[in-house]
Amino acid sequence: MANNPGAKKAIRKIARRTEVNKARRSRMRTFIRKFEEALAAGDAAVAKTAFVEAQSELMRAVGKGVLHKNTGSRKVSRLAAQLKKLAVA
Structure with a gap:
């Protein structure tokens, strides 16, 4: 348990x-x-706009320090691959 004021403030x-x-x-x-x-609905147009928003939000989380930069990039990359697979199908 914190005993000094600095530790209490840190908590x-x-x-x-x-x-x-x-x-x-x-x-x-x-x-x-x-x-x-x-993606599950199979609607490519809606998925594309949702992807752009999700990508923006992921990179925002990276900027705020919630995610590591590589983690954010990996997640965006995987989402992009899923979107690409939908577009091809």
Whole structure:
């Protein structure tokens, strides 16, 4: 347990940051889910717009420090591959 004022303040800061990051992660997952639902429906036009939004949201999460840069790039790449597979089919 924290005993000195600095440690107590750090605990408060971490709690606030955790809440913010949780909201950002949830928002990111929502956009990814919308893209996956468009893929499942087989609608290429909707999937394309959902992909652009999901890509933007993933890179925003990278910029905010929620995801590592390589993780964000990997996720975008995999989503793009799924979109490409839908377009070919």
